[in-house]
Amino acid sequence: MLFTILIVVQALVAAALVTVILMQQSEGSGITGGLNPGGLMSASGAxxxxxxxxxALAVLFVVLSIALAALASVQNTAPQIDTSLAHKPVAQQTAPAQPAQPKPSSVPLADQPATTPHQ
Known part of the structure; x- marks a missing residue:
């Protein structure tokens, strides 16, 4: 909330600073420097x-900039990254592992010699 208020105040100060700078009479001899010596704001008081x-506005602008930078660094928390749209890599498709089965013998079951227990 404070951060938002300071940003709005800084925007207003920046607009006022631009306005005050543009209202000042040019002292240089640029394009319009010598054309109108008796301009709107020619009085020394103005x-x-x-x-x-x-x-004053420049100092206020710089102070607000420093305050906003300090406030932003204090309020900086770990970013909450939304991974719901992240591209998930496709895992290599492998055949499911099957349990090892004994190899059938080449001799038919009826032809196999019977084993007798040792007595």
């Missing part, structure tokens, strides 16, 4: 606020 907001 620029200082956006700079401080960017720094």
């Amino acid at each position: 620029a200082n606020f956006l700079t401080r907001a960017t720094g």
Whole structure:
């Protein structure tokens, strides 16, 4: 539950960070650097606020990232692997073992000499 709340807060902080960065006036001389010197956020007070907001949101984002990583490592349990769909190897089909039977003798039973017990 806490993990989910922190992820939502981090997503909001990330969106706010992107918004604050995009609102800042470019100081470089890139494609639009010299075209509009009197832009929407040209006042020094607004620029200082956006700079401080960017720094605070960046620090908050990094702290939340570290907290989420620590929380994920603590809550990490052994993975429960579902093996119900696993491919089971087919065992080699062997003939069932049959009990050893004595070999029939080649002499018919009637022709075999009778054994007499020793007296």
